[in-house]
Amino acid sequence: MNTNTRKKKRVDQIVRSIFLASTLLSASFIIIIVIFIVMKGITPFITDNDGLGVVNIWTFLTGTVWLQGTAFQSNLYAVGFIIVNTLYIAFLSLLLSLPVGVLTALFIAKIAPKRLAEFLRTIVELLASIPSIVYGLFGSGIILTFVYNLAELFGVQSKGGNSVLATVLVLALMTLPTITAVSEVAIRSVRKDIEEGSLALGATRTQTNFKVVLASAKSGIFAAAILGIGRSLGEATAVSLVAGNAKSGPNLGLFDITTTLTSTMLQGLKETTGVDYDIRFSVGIVLMIVILLTNFILNAVKKRVGNVNVK
Amino acid sequence: MKKLLLLALAITSVGVLAACGGNSEEGFDTSKNITVYTRDTSSGTRDGFMNGIGFGEASADDSVLVDGFVTNDNTAILTAMTTDEYGIGYISLASLNNTVKGLSFDGVEPTVQNVINNTYGLKRPFNYVLRAPGDYDSPEAEAIANAFVAFLRTTDGSDVIMDQGAVALESSDTWDDIKADYEICNEDNSGVVIRFGGSDSIQKVAEALSAAFSPKCGDFVAEHDHTGSSDGFKRTQGSEKDGDNAKHVGFASRPFKDTEAGVEGTQGQLAWDAIVAIVHVNNDLDSVTAEDLKKIYSGEYTTWEDLLSE
Numbered sequence: 001m002n003t004n005t006r007k008k009k010r011v012d013q014i015v016r017s018i019f020l021a022s023t024l025l026s027a028s029f030i031i032i033i034v035i036f037i038v039m040k041g042i043t044p045f046i047t048d049n050d051g052l053g054v055v056n057i058w059t060f061l062t063g064t065v066w067l068q069g070t071a072f073q074s075n076l077y078a079v080g081f082i083i084v085n086t087l088y089i090a091f092l093s094l095l096l097s098l099p100v101g102v103l104t105a106l107f108i109a110k111i112a113p114k115r116l117a118e119f120l121r122t123i124v125e126l127l128a129s130i131p132s133i134v135y136g137l138f139g140s141g142i143i144l145t146f147v148y149n150l151a152e153l154f155g156v157q158s159k160g161g162n163s164v165l166a167t168v169l170v171l172a173l174m175t176l177p178t179i180t181a182v183s184e185v186a187i188r189s190v191r192k193d194i195e196e197g198s199l200a201l202g203a204t205r206t207q208t209n210f211k212v213v214l215a216s217a218k219s220g221i222f223a224a225a226i227l228g229i230g231r232s233l234g235e236a237t238a239v240s241l242v243a244g245n246a247k248s249g250p251n252l253g254l255f256d257i258t259t260t261l262t263s264t265m266l267q268g269l270k271e272t273t274g275v276d277y278d279i280r281f282s283v284g285i286v287l288m289i290v291i292l293l294t295n296f297i298l299n300a301v302k303k304r305v306g307n308v309n310v311k
Numbered sequence: 312m313k314k315l316l317l318l319a320l321a322i323t324s325v326g327v328l329a330a331c332g333g334n335s336e337e338g339f340d341t342s343k344n345i346t347v348y349t350r351d352t353s354s355g356t357r358d359g360f361m362n363g364i365g366f367g368e369a370s371a372d373d374s375v376l377v378d379g380f381v382t383n384d385n386t387a388i389l390t391a392m393t394t395d396e397y398g399i400g401y402i403s404l405a406s407l408n409n410t411v412k413g414l415s416f417d418g419v420e421p422t423v424q425n426v427i428n429n430t431y432g433l434k435r436p437f438n439y440v441l442r443a444p445g446d447y448d449s450p451e452a453e454a455i456a457n458a459f460v461a462f463l464r465t466t467d468g469s470d471v472i473m474d475q476g477a478v479a480l481e482s483s484d485t486w487d488d489i490k491a492d493y494e495i496c497n498e499d500n501s502g503v504v505i506r507f508g509g510s511d512s513i514q515k516v517a518e519a520l521s522a523a524f525s526p527k528c529g530d531f532v533a534e535h536d537h538t539g540s541s542d543g544f545k546r547t548q549g550s551e552k553d554g555d556n557a558k559h560v561g562f563a564s565r566p567f568k569d570t571e572a573g574v575e576g577t578q579g580q581l582a583w584d585a586i587v588a589i590v591h592v593n594n595d596l597d598s599v600t601a602e603d604l605k606k607i608y609s610g611e612y613t614t615w616e617d618l619l620s621e
Contacts, residue, residue, distance in 0.1 A: 071352040071371035140387060145394050159346045159381045160395030245351075245382035247373045257381055267382065268353030270511070270539040276353065 037288070041281035049075055049275040060282070065248040066264065071272075077279050079261065079286055081249035086260040086290065088252060089164060089239075090232040093171035098225055100172075101179030102214070105224075108180070109187040110209055121184070128177035136238030139170035144242055151255045158255040162244030165254040170238050175228035182227055186220020187213060222302040226295060233291050236262035261287040339396065339595050341615040345607055347380040348388045348400030355512055355540045355564035356385065359435025360401045360586045364604040377610030389589070396591040397615065399607060403512065404434075404585035405476030414588040415598035421587040426478040432601070437477060437513050437582040439463070440561045442547045443574040447559065451503045454495035455531050456559045459505070461493065462486055462524050463581045471523045475516040478583040486527060493528070500529030507535045509543025509562035512584065517562055540564050544571040595619060 044055040052075040063078020108117045108124070144161030147169070151158035190213050198212040199205070214221070244257025245267055251258040265280045265287075350357035352371045361370035369375045381398075383391065388400035392411040404421055407413045413421045416433045425431035439460060447453035462468045467486040469479030490496055507517050514537035521533035536556065543561030545551045549571070563571075567578060588604060590596055596619065606612045 065374065067352070068374055069372060070368070073371075140390060144391070148394050157344055157346070157397065159379070160348070160391040160398050162381050162383075162391070241383075241387060246379075247382065248378075257379065268351035270542075272353035272539075273541045273545065 034288070037281050037284045040278055041283075041285040043278045044075070044077070044275050044282055049278075052275055055275070055279070055282075061286070064250070066259075067247070067276075071276050072274060075275060077282075079264070079283055081251075082259055082261050082264055082283075083286065083290060084250040085164075085246075085258050086233060086262075086287075087294075088250070089167050089171065089258065089260060090229050090294075092164070092168045093175060093232045094225060094229050096168065096172035097176045097179055097228060098221075101176050101224065101228070102183050102221055104176075104180045105184035105187050106209055106214065109184050110213060121181075124177050124180045124184070128181055132174060132235055132238045135170055135174050136241040138173075139166060139238055139242040143169050147255070154255075156255045159244055159257050162242060162257050163255045164243075164251060164258045166242040167239055167258060167260070170242050171232040171235060174235060174238065175231050178231055179224045179228040182224035183217065183221045186217040186224065189220070190216045218305055219302060222298070222305060226298045226302070229294060229298070230291060233260075233287070233294065234262060236260075236266045239263045240266050261290065339593050339615075341595070341619055343397040344614055345612060345618070346395055346398040347377050347608060348391055348398055349376065349380050349382055349608070350384065350388070350401075351382055353539070353541075354384075355435065355510060356401065356403060356586055358565045359584070360433065360588075361608075363433040363435070363586060364601040364608070366605045366608055369608060376608055377613070380608075392589050392591055394591075396593050399588060399590050401586050401588045403476075404587050405515075407587050407589065410592070411589045412592050412594060412597075414590060414596060416588065417600050418598055421585060423473070423476070423478055423585075426583055426585045431585055433587065434478075434583045434585040435565055436580045437510075437516065437584055438543075438563045438565075438567060438578060438580050440509070440544050440547050440563065440567070440571075440573055441577040442552065442559060443577060446548075446552070449503065451495060451498075451500060452505060452559055454493070455500060455503060455505055455528055458493040458496055458528055459521070459524055459560060460579070461489060462527070463520065465489065467523070467527075468520060468581075471519050472516055472582045475519050477513075477516050478585065480580060480582060490527070496528035498529050500531040502532075503529075504532045504534055505560065506558045507533060507560045507562070508537055508546050508556070508558035510540040510564040511537040512540075512564040513537065513562040516582065517560075537562070544573065548573045548577070 045057055045060075046054070048054060052073070055075045055077055059076070060078055061083075062080040063076075064081045065078055066082070068074060068076035104124075108120045112120060143166050146161070147163055147166045148158055148161035150165075151161070151163070194212060194216055195208055198208040203211070239260050240263035243259055243263050245263060246257045246259045249258065261283055265283050269277070269280055350360075352373060358370045361367055381391070385402050385406055389402050389406055389411060392398055392400055404423070404426070407421065415421065416431060419425050419431045421431060421433075426434055441456050441460065442453075444453070447456070464480070464482050465484050465486045465488075466482050469482045472479035505521070507521060514535060517537070518533075518535050521535070525531055525533055536558070540563040542551070542556070543563040544567060546554070546556050546558040547561040551557065564584060567573075588599055594615075596615070603612070603618055607618065612618045
């Protein structure tokens with residue numbers, strides 16, 4: 001009996017240390033990555049970049065032209081307009097994907113018959129696992145043509161469809177499955193008694209779904225929005241295929257070409273050297289800060305929105 | 312409320328349908344703006360193109376280009392020209408196909424024959440760079456790398472280059488004529504790994520060359536890792552020459568920069584790559600001059616009328 005307990009305890013301890021080790025491993029990778037990017041990204045601001053001179057942080061953060069002068073011979077980089085573009089695009093794509101995603105989730109969780117719900121859930125999971133390059137190819141093959149023709153319909157000559165609108169559409173498509181999946185879980189975990197209470201008081205199903213179920217799940221839906229916006233802020237490949245990669249801005253017109261922080265980092269990354277290479281890591285730092293701040297703000301809002309006892 | 316929703320739905324669906332099927336049939340409208348497509352400042356093709364049209368200052372400087380240009384890669388520019396009737400871009404001659412219209416340059420058609428006879432002017436060099444003599448992990452690797460470079464200048468080598476859409480320099484010797492000078496190729500080299508890298512524009516050509524040469528030189532193992540022109544020098548004689556990505560033979564699809572001057576005799580040209588300006592098949596334009604292209608890319612011509620009325 002005694003030895004048995006001791007044995008169990010030892011196994012417990014071993015398992016616990018394995019967990020601790022794997023946690024430390026994954027956590028240290030994040031720290032290593034952050035340190036690496038910060039160290040690389042900070043060099044343009046503290047060294048003289050092989051005689052080009054230090055990059056000015058203020059103009060870097062507020063400027064409206066990516067690079068003034070000749071590449072490799074100029075240090076006049078700026079991402080101010082790109083920060084605006086990135087947030088603008090993420091916001092617009094959320095504006096599209098959040099309502100559609102939440103309504104889909106509501107349908108799957110509450111309205112659809114069991115078989116159909118099961119089927120739809122699988123499809124959503126499948127969509128969520130499609131790699132971004134596939135969305136990018138779909139975007140450059142289908143969405144660009146669609147946007148080009150749409151613009152023509154409005155009498156606007158777009159640049160081959162490369163535009164804010166195309167980027168927003170691709171990102172909305174990409175974030176849709178994430179938002180649907182997460183808000184579906186939130187909606188499903190709304191307690192039955194709240195719902196039944198509403199129905200018992202004479203509310204219709206639709207009234208209950210919108211006024212009680214969605215309201216109770218809003219914290220979870222907000223979490224879905226945060227995940228969705230994270231994905232749109234961080235997407236590079238698909239965006240660079242449809243954005244047109246503008247070099248100055250900000251670009252707010254729906255049919256204007258645009259660029260985001262990630263697609264700027266990706267452009268020519270493999271073919272460049274020196275400060276033109278290091279500066280992409282600085283853009284990476286800016287991106288990390290932007291994502292961190294956005295998440296922070298959204299989380300603060302989420303807390304203020306409050307929730308009705310949802311797991 | 313319901314009716315309003317239905318109405319909105321109807322309007323959007325009509326809009327979507329119209330947009331999907333709305334490819335206009337009215338022909339080419341010359342009053343439209345020219346949409347300019349370009350590669351990124353770090354691209355070798357861009358360097359070759361801008362220098363080729365006498366607009367060298369734009370090879371790495373976006374601010375001298377016309378406002379509102381689109382930046383994209385080779386394939387994306389090719390696909391864009393199948394959609395955008397009023398666009399103009401440039402790609403490698405090897406990528407040209409009949410989904411777009413390749414423009415004649417200074418009156419010369421963009422064909423391989425015209426590059427060989429040196430009448431087609433819009434082209435860039437394909438260069439190689441070896442490690443410094445003695446700076447190899449084994450003497451076998453050094454001997455094979457040198458034999459490989461000799462092979463590039465044989466008729467056997469140029470056949471392979473031409474097969475890949477690039478244009479080889481003139482050569483007269485066959486490999487059989489010169490192989491006696493390279494004894495290493497008579498040995499069994501199946502245990503020797505030769506690492507190739509540098510320009511990804513040259514990747515297809517380089518892979519075909521190593522695949523053709525390996526059986527002629529003791530079946531050495533060729534490893535290709537092409538990451539861009541800058542890495543060609545960097546990973547053979549530059550800052551990464553002793554790193555994990557070190558290469559035996561590097562390639563660059565542009566002239567070597569001043570900062571990339573290697574040990575004498577380790578660098579040279581193996582072929583030409585021609586660049587071609589492309590437009591949509593509906594475009595009325597068939598031929599451009601260097602001057603036209605420069606005026607388009609600098610923003611002097613903003614509509615197709617400006618160019619076609621000249």
